[in-house]
Amino acid sequence: MISTIYFNFITKDRLLAFLGKDDDKKLKKHDLINEITTLLCDNEILYKKFFNTFKKELAVFPTELEKILSCTTTERKRWTEEGKLSVVEYRQFKKYGKVLSHPVYNRWDIQLLSPDTIERWRAEHQKSVSDSRKTAAKKALRTKTKHDNLRQSFAQEWKEILVSWYCKGSPELAATFELAYWTVWISRWAKENNLKSRRAIKYTTEYQEKEQICYTLKNKSVKLLSKTPFAKLSFYMPDSPDKIYISFCDKHFEDFKDFRNNLGFNKMEYYDNNKKYINKCNKCIVDIDKNYYSLYYLEVSSETLSDITFSFHTPFPIGNEFWPPPKSLPAIEHYENDGIFRFGRPVLDEEKIVYREKDVLKRFNNAITKFLLYYQG
DNA sequence: CAGAACCGTGTAGCTTCTGT
DNA sequence: ACAGAAGCTACACGGTTCTG
Numbered sequence: 001m002i003s004t005i006y007f008n009f010i011t012k013d014r015l016l017a018f019l020g021k022d023d024d025k026k027l028k029k030h031d032l033i034n035e036i037t038t039l040l041c042d043n044e045i046l047y048k049k050f051f052n053t054f055k056k057e058l059a060v061f062p063t064e065l066e067k068i069l070s071c072t073t074t075e076r077k078r079w080t081e082e083g084k085l086s087v088v089e090y091r092q093f094k095k096y097g098k099v100l101s102h103p104v105y106n107r108w109d110i111q112l113l114s115p116d117t118i119e120r121w122r123a124e125h126q127k128s129v130s131d132s133r134k135t136a137a138k139k140a141l142r143t144k145t146k147h148d149n150l151r152q153s154f155a156q157e158w159k160e161i162l163v164s165w166y167c168k169g170s171p172e173l174a175a176t177f178e179l180a181y182w183t184v185w186i187s188r189w190a191k192e193n194n195l196k197s198r199r200a201i202k203y204t205t206e207y208q209e210k211e212q213i214c215y216t217l218k219n220k221s222v223k224l225l226s227k228t229p230f231a232k233l234s235f236y237m238p239d240s241p242d243k244i245y246i247s248f249c250d251k252h253f254e255d256f257k258d259f260r261n262n263l264g265f266n267k268m269e270y271y272d273n274n275k276k277y278i279n280k281c282n283k284c285i286v287d288i289d290k291n292y293y294s295l296y297y298l299e300v301s302s303e304t305l306s307d308i309t310f311s312f313h314t315p316f317p318i319g320n321e322f323w324p325p326p327k328s329l330p331a332i333e334h335y336e337n338d339g340i341f342r343f344g345r346p347v348l349d350e351e352k353i354v355y356r357e358k359d360v361l362k363r364f365n366n367a368i369t370k371f372l373l374y375y376q377g
Numbered sequence: 378c379a380g381a382a383c384c385g386t387g388t389a390g391c392t393t394c395t396g397t
Numbered sequence: 398a399c400a401g402a403a404g405c406t407a408c409a410c411g412g413t414t415c416t417g
Contacts, residue, residue, distance in 0.1 A: 063400095
């Protein structure tokens with residue numbers, strides 16, 4: 001027995017054509033359906049022909065197919081790819097500004113699939129998964145060896161760099177550069193964890209904690225570095241250095257909405273144009289965080305090793321705790337690296353092999369211990 | 378002998394966007 | 398407003414080998 005739901009998708013004209021009664025327009029669709037269901041009831045050939053004629057109308061959509069076969073989306077996609085599921089056609093839809101398509105399946109062929117077949121497919125797939133994992137393990141081993149070698153040769157290079165620093169400069173200079181070097185990497189891991197925490201679903205707090213640890217170490221280090229004879233501290237103030245929180249009162253909020261609708265103003269633009277009134281209004285809340293976006297700029301360099309310069313940017317609210325007020329420092333008008341690297345960059349994938357987080361932390365701690373020995377001893 | 382390091386695969390949960 | 402399509406990505410997990 002054919003479910004009557006299917007007929008909803010088939011037009012009356014198509015049903016008439018199926019019965020060879022094209023001209024019999026007066027027949028009600030309801031009666032047509034009854035006639036066809038009875039006809040199909042005991043006629044296997046006609047029954048099959050019905051499904052073939054209306055395969056597009058009766059096509060199975062992805063979600064329905066997943067229910068019928070009780071399989072996952074991943075399984076459906078895989079079986080479609082492998083040509084195991086009979087596809088009637090691909091239908092298009094728009095998304096991401098692109099035209100994408102999805103398959104619809106042949107209802108007749110799908111209902112012929114037995115649970116045994118499905119189980120066989122699953123077993124076959126499991127076999128191939130386990131095979132490819134064996135190959136993967138071999139590949140993983142080769143990659144691991146390669147990476148281990150890279151780390152080893154870096155350790156060698158690093159040793160040579162250190163030797164040259166200690167030979168050419170004073171122990172104080174070498175210790176300062178060593179700490180500065182690893183502070184750069186600590187700072188990059190801080191940024192990396194910051195980005196990860198913002199993307200993370202489950203480990204948000206873990207990444208935030210790591211970010212904090214790295215930034216704390218960085219701040220501790222730049223403070224120490226700034227006291228050395230190789231440090232130059234200056235100050236950078238952007239065009240709008242203050243962070244401004246605004247909460248309009250009801251009246252000004254209405255006024256702002258007018259400006260937004262008519263002139264396309266955003267909150268700040270509206271505030272800039274109406275500062276006098278907003279500041280005078282005692283129901284509006286305006287909170288100004290002075291110099292929030294300003295940065296202390298620390299440069300570590302020496303005549304002795306003139307080809308190396310380290311630079312660090314520290315937000316005003318942090319540097320303000322231990323450095324002199326901005327007015328007493330030389331100002332930088334603007335500096336290079338104005339793009340995404342302006343506030344430090346994350347660790348690049350290829351760098352994560354040699355500069356793993358745990359290695360960087362270890363080397364940083366070594367460097368800071370050594371640094372303190374030279375400066376306090 | 379547990380754990381680290383690595384790669385491949387599956388999946389949950391999110392986004393984007395259209396047709397109804 | 399909402400269902401439902403694929404895309405995207407972080408994460409879980411499994412297998413193999415080496416290491417401390």
